[in-house]
Amino acid sequence: MKTITLFEGDGIGPEITQATLDVIQALQLPLQFEKYDIGQTAYEKCGELIPTVSIDSIKKNKVALKAPVTTPVGKGFRSVNVQLRIIFDLYANVRPAKLLPNVKSRYENIDLIVFRENTEDLYIGEETVISADEVHAIKKITRKGSERIIRSAFEYAVNNNRKKVTCVHKANILKKSDGLFLDIFNTIKEEYPQIEANDVIVDNACMQLVMRPEQFDIMVMPNLYGDILSDLTSGLIGGLGLLPSAQMNDEYAIFEAVHGSAPDIAGKGIANPTALLLSACMMLDYLGYQQEANKVRNAIIKTLANLEDCTPDLGGKSSTTHYTQKIISNL
């Protein structure tokens, strides 16, 4: 029996977690979940955003499924997600944007994956107040950090029969920092002659994604561009409610939806659980249950065919529970 650490999160977190568990449990796999708190709920219960027991559980189980959390707004609170990435050095944030059949979108044939560097760039949070009118923020790009995310993008391409890796950067302006990232990309690509490789400046990448997204396959980039571009890619495939992710290194993996805790719809029973469920499918792939993961993906596609069974963000009128039950009956 494999044990997985489970975080129900805040806002819509508990609703979409229950839905995801209901579907996974219907597969009757030898998996069990160990539930801990992080985020606002943990803070309200024990005064800590990331309690030690929660960290210890990830250390023990190595794999976690995490619903979105709310970082309380106010001075002194560092984002729970950024902290988790740093504690476990989860350098690769993998965000696949695949347009599922039956989802309404302006596009066709989108099947791209953003590899976002997850531990460096402006997200190290080193900001210095120079004066009341001036603040400086540090953008950190290292050889080690760049090499490992770029290499994992190429390795993924090779192992999953993908054709092309695109580096997204702003090396024309940030000549030293993004310049280093691009130099490393250009060196590593030589080791993978079977994979097509190119690079695109981030502003052009945004335009190209909106105009001709089908040209992209694997995209690798520093942290900030990865954060922004992956939300953009969610818009191409039907919205945030459909975009899963994995944050990982060679030892640990945390699977979660890209979206946040959606306080505006929390408690209404209308949240779309698909992104968390697809993240759980990535987890099943990772644990060696590819067949079962594909079974869930097919059940989701089948359910999406009938708009009446879908949640409001997809244009339907159904509740989270109704949509989930339909997926289970389509398994």
Ligand code: NAI
């Ligand atoms: P958000 O992603 O929670 O919501 C943006 C919009 O998308 C809202 O209108 C929301 O209703 C909708 N939405 C998101 N997920 C949905 C779903 N599954 N089904 C239907 N509609 C959905 O982003 P926002 O409002 O900027 O952030 C809210 C909170 O979430 C903040 O406290 C933020 O810090 C946190 N957050 C947490 C993340 C995580 O834990 N991974 C990631 C992003 C934000």
